[in-house]
Structure formats: structure tokens, C-alpha cells
Amino acid sequence: MTTTTQAATAERPISSVAARVERPQPPSALSASLTLGWRSVLKIRRIPEQLFDVTFQPVIFIVMFVYLFGGAVSGSTTQYLQFVLPGILVQTVVMASLYTGISLNTDIGKGIFDRFRSLPIWRPSALVGALLADSIRYVVAAVVCLGVGMAMGFRPDGTVLDVFAAVVLVLVFAFSLSWIFAFLGLVMRSAGAVQGVSMLAMFPLTFASNVFVDPSTMPGWLRAWVDVNPVSHLVTAVRGLMAGSPDAGDISWSLIGCAVLIAVFAPLTVRAYRRRS
Amino acid sequence: MTALAIEAHGLVKTFGENRAVDGVDLAVGAGTVYGVLGPNGAGKTTTVRMLTTLLRPDGGSARVLGHDVVDDADQVRRLIGLTGQYASVDEDLTGTENLVLQSRLVGLSRTRSRQRAAELLESFDLTDAANRPVKHFSGGMRRRIDLAASIVVTPDVLFLDEPTTGLDPRSRGQVWDIVRDLVAGGTTVLLTTQYLDEADQLADRIAVIDRGTVIAEGTSADLKASVGRSSLHLRLADEAQSDLAERLVAQTLDTTPHRTPEAGVITAPVADPDVVADLMIRLRAEGVRIDEIGVQRPSLDEVFLTLTGHAADDDTERTAA
Missing domain, CATH: 3.40.50.300 (P-loop containing nucleotide triphosphate hydrolases)
Structure with missing residues (x-):
């Protein structure tokens, strides 16, 4: 039924093809999401510059912070590296999640989203697909951070499994957080606005935390924020895992944070996506 | 249906x-x-x-x-x-x-x-x-x-x-x-x-x-x-022949031609585009030299003008055709 004879296609090219394909069952939600994730991966491959923020940026951050603050904060760069690397890993991946919103904002303005929305697929699959593909960026960020850290002398005391669990925890957190930025990406007018607002949120999240320094010397009001900042809990959990002494409390708090983020922002994002015209 | x-x-x-x-x-x-x-x-x-x-x-x-x-x-x-x-x-x-x-x-x-x-x-x-x-x-x-x-x-x-x-x-x-x-x-x-x-x-x-x-x-x-007829668009090689050409168009097509502000251009409504062939023969016989001639279907602008009384694009100044 689907064989095309060359002669026939040359004569009446379109109708011979157009008349023949019956519509199959629409794809499942998972299949549609994965297909759209595949699209985003292809785009990363075509425009590899998109990976700058998860490759060069962490290298610069690690080298700069370790040699800049190491001696002053921890007495030696080696010791500080041991302390700061899990934090920078978290910060890099969390920052990378910001680009989800920016790329979604630029992408969605193009006609192709109209086409996706006119298809009989699970509506949020375009969003889920984009977020899944972004997870690949987070993996790159995590691998680069760990690689550079190890090369500079970072040695986790935990087992390979602990370190793996730490990375997975960070990825889950970034995926959860990316729903916020996806939401901003949908409701804001321009990519520039998304970047501006997201950065505003990003600084208190990543810098006002225990990523770079021990919060014990901070003033009370700042410490109060640092203590509730989900990024702090995540960093403590990751440090614990990498040091081979996982703290069930911090891991649970991080996971609860993830669940709350998704529970609040996934529905909001999907709603914004449906409404966006 | x-x-x-x-x-x-x-x-x-x-x-x-x-x-x-x-x-x-x-x-x-x-x-x-x-x-x-x-x-x-x-x-x-x-x-x-x-x-x-x-x-x-x-x-x-x-x-x-x-x-x-x-x-x-x-x-x-x-x-x-x-x-x-x-x-x-x-x-x-x-x-x-x-x-x-x-x-x-x-x-x-x-x-x-x-x-x-x-x-x-x-x-x-x-x-x-x-x-x-x-x-x-x-x-x-x-x-x-x-x-x-x-x-x-x-x-x-x-x-x-x-x-x-x-x-x-x-x-x-x-x-x-x-x-x-x-x-x-x-x-x-x-x-x-x-x-x-x-x-x-x-x-x-x-x-x-x-x-x-x-x-x-x-x-x-x-x-x-509902829109009406096609129109003739004629551009003369020599604008000095405009009067003569206008008269020939009027006689042959049996309508009232218009001169556009552009020198040497004449337009006229055409009931039957076939008659334009006769016009061309007469123009040649009288020695009127043509730079450009065409019969245009009613344009979207004309559809709109006819149907709505306003032009398709109100910002565009239209010259009476």
C-alpha cells in the first residue's frame, strides 16, 4: 500500500502520497514528550553554543572562587575546594535551569508551537519535552563541575554510588526548579524580561545560601533566610553525600522542596501554556 | 449541498x-x-x-x-x-x-x-x-x-x-x-x-x-x-498623443476613459476584454505608439471599494480609477 513507484510520483506527485496515509492512534503522553525532547536535543546539537553556560562558566567559577577565597575562607585552597565544590555544582546546575525559561520564551513565539498545539497530543508534552532535554544540559554541567574539581584535587570521601546519588539529587532539583522558569518564560513578554526577573530570583537563591561560606558568621536575618533557602538544604545534602555521610533530613527537605515546586508551578505553567495564544 | x-x-x-x-x-x-x-x-x-x-x-x-x-x-x-x-x-x-x-x-x-x-x-x-x-x-x-x-x-x-x-x-x-x-x-x-x-x-x-x-x-x-469589470491600463510612448488616444479608447470601448495623474497613462473600464484587440489595431492605424498596455482583473482593492465603500487599506491614498 505504501510502495511509491517513481513514475507515478513524477506524474501527480502529491495526491499519490497524500491520499494514502490513515491517521494512527495519537501518541501517548510519554511518547509525545520524548519526541519533543528529542527535538530539543537536536537543537542543542545544531547550536552547541547553548552549552557555554554549562561548560565554560563552571570552570571559571570554580577556578576563580577557589583561588580567590580559598586562603581567606578556609586557610587553604585545597580545603576550600573540598567545601565549595558541591556548592558550585548546585549553583551551576540551578543557574542552568534559568535558560529553560529563556529558550522557551524565544521558541514559543515561533509558528511551530501553533503546529504542536493543533496536534492531538497531550498538551504539556512540548513543555515536558523541553524540560527533559534541558536535563541533558544539567548532566553536562554536573560532569564538568566534578571533572574540573577532581582535576584540581577535589576528593569525595563517599562511594561512587554516593556521588552518583548527589548528582541525581541536584538534577531532580533543577528539573523541579525549571518549572518556575518555564512559567516565567510563558508569561513574560520577551526573553530579556525573563532573564532579568529570573536573575533577580537567582541571586538570593544561590548566593544567599551556604554555597560559598559557612553561614555561622552571617547576621541573624540573613541566616534565617539561608536556613529556609531550599538551595542550602540541597547543598548540605549534596555535601553529606559526597563526604560519605548522607543526612536523611536534608535529603528529605530537598525532595520535599522539589515536590512543592512541581506541585505549584507545573499546573501554573501548563495553564499559562494553554492560555498563551 | x-x-x-x-x-x-x-x-x-x-x-x-x-x-x-x-x-x-x-x-x-x-x-x-x-x-x-x-x-x-x-x-x-x-x-x-x-x-x-x-x-x-x-x-x-x-x-x-x-x-x-x-x-x-x-x-x-x-x-x-x-x-x-x-x-x-x-x-x-x-x-x-x-x-x-x-x-x-x-x-x-x-x-x-x-x-x-x-x-x-x-x-x-x-x-x-x-x-x-x-x-x-x-x-x-x-x-x-x-x-x-x-x-x-x-x-x-x-x-x-x-x-x-x-x-x-x-x-x-x-x-x-x-x-x-x-x-x-x-x-x-x-x-x-x-x-x-x-x-x-x-x-x-x-x-x-x-x-x-x-x-x-x-x-x-x-x-x-458584484465587483464589476476589468480595466484597461494604457501607457503611451509619447504623452503628446494623449488626446488622440483618449478619443480612440472612448470610441472603441464605448466608455469614458480616465487620465491618471501620471503623464500619458489612460485607464478605462472594459466590459469585454476581446474589444481591446480592436483598440490596439486602431491605435496602430492612427500611429499612436504604446509603451505598455494591459487589461487588469478587478483587484482586491476594487473588491473592497465596491463591497464596502472603503479601500482595503485606508492609509493608501487612492486615485479614482
């Missing part, structure tokens, strides 16, 4: 103060081509977006093959194909990747998707560009890949929003052929256009839309009858 593929009753969509679509009624027979003709900003795209479930109407209702576009949107999406006004393919992906993506999203298997992409690329004469990102495609190629993406599975109703705007004549012709072939295969097509001749060429029935409402509806013959 046979069953209706698309029916709309009093569709309304407002954006703030602006009533972009203000009570549009449409009835499109199954298996036909329906043209929605109107200038920029008339509400064509907004209408199409409501019919394709992308926008929720603020008032009125519409059904596609019997399914309500709001209550039964998912069912509608299973039956339609859409080619938007702006290229609705991914510019960063290649032709093949775009078609495989589309095939996978309508539910074809991986192998079948690859096969289908290759088939379509060949039929649409895009095989050479299969592995090039779409952003390097020409305008005509983009339109073709866009159309191909809309028919990876055969839609029962295909919506084409200004499928040929900005295309060169050859690419336009190709798109027209594709549309005709699709219709021959049984697909109902609703297309929007700014060009009267496009609607004329393709559509069985035409709705003329202006400021969000349908101001005329009928076959192309109905419409033309």
Missing part, C-alpha cells in the same frame, strides 16, 4: 478593545476548497486560529466535521492539518528531521516516520534539501516543507493561512498545484488569502472578510459579478 466540513456561527474574538473577529459565519462543504479573502488585519488568521482550536472564541460556535472546536477540541485536532501564516516548522532542524518529528507526533512508528519523511520530501521535490536546516531553505521550499508537515497523515480538513504570501510566481504555482492535488485526494481545504486571483484559481466558494465580518460570500463568479 453535501455535508458541511466546517460551520461557524457568529464567531467573535476580541483583543482588548479590538473586535478582531466580529460575528463570522461560515459554511464549508466537505471536499471543497473554501477561500477566505481579505486584507491584512481583517480577522482571517484569528478566524483560522479559532477553527483550529488554538484560540478560544469569545462568542459564537464552530464545528469541524461535526465536532465543536471548544468542547471537542481533541477530536478536532485529530482531523485537521494546519499550515500557519508563519513557517510552522523548526528552522534549526533539517527537512527530514522536521517531517520525522511531525510523523512521530501524529503517532506513526519510528520506521514508518522515516519512510514517510522520505516519501514526502521526494513528492515535494525537496530531497536535495533533506539534510539541510530549514533556515537555509528558500521561501518556496519553506512553504512546501510546511505543507508536507501538514499532511504526514492525510487530514480531513486542511487549514492554510496565507499559503502563498511573499512567494514568487513560480512557487505560488507549485503551492496551488499541491492544494489541487490534496483536494483531488478528498481533503477539504480552507485557505485564507489576500489575493483575489488565488481565491479565484483555487476556491469553490469565497468569503470576503473585512473588519472581522463576512461582507460577501459566494462562488468566484458571483463575486466578480
Whole structure:
């Protein structure tokens, strides 16, 4: 039924093809999401510059912070590296999640989203697909951070499994957080606005935390924020895992944070996506 | 008439103060081509977006093959194909990747998707560009890949929003052929256009839309009858011969010619274009030298002038024709 004879296609090219394909069952939600994730991966491959923020940026951050603050904060760069690397890993991946919103904002303005929305697929699959593909960026960020850290002398005391669990925890957190930025990406007018607002949120999240320094010397009001900042809990959990002494409390708090983020922002994002015209 | 593929009753969509679509009624027979003709900003795209479930109407209702576009949107999406006004393919992906993506999203298997992409690329004469990102495609190629993406599975109703705007004549012709072939295969097509001749060429029935409402509806013959006649456009090589030429035009065509502000240009309504041949013989006999001569169909501007009393684009100063 689907064989095309060359002669026939040359004569009446379109109708011979157009008349023949019956519509199959629409794809499942998972299949549609994965297909759209595949699209985003292809785009990363075509425009590899998109990976700058998860490759060069962490290298610069690690080298700069370790040699800049190491001696002053921890007495030696080696010791500080041991302390700061899990934090920078978290910060890099969390920052990378910001680009989800920016790329979604630029992408969605193009006609192709109209086409996706006119298809009989699970509506949020375009969003889920984009977020899944972004997870690949987070993996790159995590691998680069760990690689550079190890090369500079970072040695986790935990087992390979602990370190793996730490990375997975960070990825889950970034995926959860990316729903916020996806939401901003949908409701804001321009990519520039998304970047501006997201950065505003990003600084208190990543810098006002225990990523770079021990919060014990901070003033009370700042410490109060640092203590509730989900990024702090995540960093403590990751440090614990990498040091081979996982703290069930911090891991649970991080996971609860993830669940709350998704529970609040996934529905909001999907709603914004449906409404966006 | 046979069953209706698309029916709309009093569709309304407002954006703030602006009533972009203000009570549009449409009835499109199954298996036909329906043209929605109107200038920029008339509400064509907004209408199409409501019919394709992308926008929720603020008032009125519409059904596609019997399914309500709001209550039964998912069912509608299973039956339609859409080619938007702006290229609705991914510019960063290649032709093949775009078609495989589309095939996978309508539910074809991986192998079948690859096969289908290759088939379509060949039929649409895009095989050479299969592995090039779409952003390097020409305008005509983009339109073709866009159309191909809309028919990876055969839609029962295909919506084409200004499928040929900005295309060169050859690419336009190709798109027209594709549309005709699709219709021959049984697909109902609703297309929007700014060009009267496009609607004329393709559509069985035409709705003329202006400021969000349908101001005329009928076959192309109905419409033309309401619009009036073609016009003669004559440019003289020597403007000193204008008086003589004007007199000859008046006698031969039996009408009152107009001089445009442009020197040496005469226009006149033409009841029967065949008579223009007589005019040319007389002009030659009298030694009037022609720089340019043509008979023009009524333009969209004239359709609008006739139907609405205002020009298609109010900002354009029109000289009386």
C-alpha cells in the first residue's frame, strides 16, 4: 500500500502520497514528550553554543572562587575546594535551569508551537519535552563541575554510588526548579524580561545560601533566610553525600522542596501554556 | 449541498478593545476548497486560529466535521492539518528531521516516520534539501516543507493561512498545484488569502472578510459579478498623443476613459476584454505608439471599494480609477 513507484510520483506527485496515509492512534503522553525532547536535543546539537553556560562558566567559577577565597575562607585552597565544590555544582546546575525559561520564551513565539498545539497530543508534552532535554544540559554541567574539581584535587570521601546519588539529587532539583522558569518564560513578554526577573530570583537563591561560606558568621536575618533557602538544604545534602555521610533530613527537605515546586508551578505553567495564544 | 466540513456561527474574538473577529459565519462543504479573502488585519488568521482550536472564541460556535472546536477540541485536532501564516516548522532542524518529528507526533512508528519523511520530501521535490536546516531553505521550499508537515497523515480538513504570501510566481504555482492535488485526494481545504486571483484559481466558494465580518460570500463568479469589470491600463510612448488616444479608447470601448495623474497613462473600464484587440489595431492605424498596455482583473482593492465603500487599506491614498 505504501510502495511509491517513481513514475507515478513524477506524474501527480502529491495526491499519490497524500491520499494514502490513515491517521494512527495519537501518541501517548510519554511518547509525545520524548519526541519533543528529542527535538530539543537536536537543537542543542545544531547550536552547541547553548552549552557555554554549562561548560565554560563552571570552570571559571570554580577556578576563580577557589583561588580567590580559598586562603581567606578556609586557610587553604585545597580545603576550600573540598567545601565549595558541591556548592558550585548546585549553583551551576540551578543557574542552568534559568535558560529553560529563556529558550522557551524565544521558541514559543515561533509558528511551530501553533503546529504542536493543533496536534492531538497531550498538551504539556512540548513543555515536558523541553524540560527533559534541558536535563541533558544539567548532566553536562554536573560532569564538568566534578571533572574540573577532581582535576584540581577535589576528593569525595563517599562511594561512587554516593556521588552518583548527589548528582541525581541536584538534577531532580533543577528539573523541579525549571518549572518556575518555564512559567516565567510563558508569561513574560520577551526573553530579556525573563532573564532579568529570573536573575533577580537567582541571586538570593544561590548566593544567599551556604554555597560559598559557612553561614555561622552571617547576621541573624540573613541566616534565617539561608536556613529556609531550599538551595542550602540541597547543598548540605549534596555535601553529606559526597563526604560519605548522607543526612536523611536534608535529603528529605530537598525532595520535599522539589515536590512543592512541581506541585505549584507545573499546573501554573501548563495553564499559562494553554492560555498563551 | 453535501455535508458541511466546517460551520461557524457568529464567531467573535476580541483583543482588548479590538473586535478582531466580529460575528463570522461560515459554511464549508466537505471536499471543497473554501477561500477566505481579505486584507491584512481583517480577522482571517484569528478566524483560522479559532477553527483550529488554538484560540478560544469569545462568542459564537464552530464545528469541524461535526465536532465543536471548544468542547471537542481533541477530536478536532485529530482531523485537521494546519499550515500557519508563519513557517510552522523548526528552522534549526533539517527537512527530514522536521517531517520525522511531525510523523512521530501524529503517532506513526519510528520506521514508518522515516519512510514517510522520505516519501514526502521526494513528492515535494525537496530531497536535495533533506539534510539541510530549514533556515537555509528558500521561501518556496519553506512553504512546501510546511505543507508536507501538514499532511504526514492525510487530514480531513486542511487549514492554510496565507499559503502563498511573499512567494514568487513560480512557487505560488507549485503551492496551488499541491492544494489541487490534496483536494483531488478528498481533503477539504480552507485557505485564507489576500489575493483575489488565488481565491479565484483555487476556491469553490469565497468569503470576503473585512473588519472581522463576512461582507460577501459566494462562488468566484458571483463575486466578480458584484465587483464589476476589468480595466484597461494604457501607457503611451509619447504623452503628446494623449488626446488622440483618449478619443480612440472612448470610441472603441464605448466608455469614458480616465487620465491618471501620471503623464500619458489612460485607464478605462472594459466590459469585454476581446474589444481591446480592436483598440490596439486602431491605435496602430492612427500611429499612436504604446509603451505598455494591459487589461487588469478587478483587484482586491476594487473588491473592497465596491463591497464596502472603503479601500482595503485606508492609509493608501487612492486615485479614482
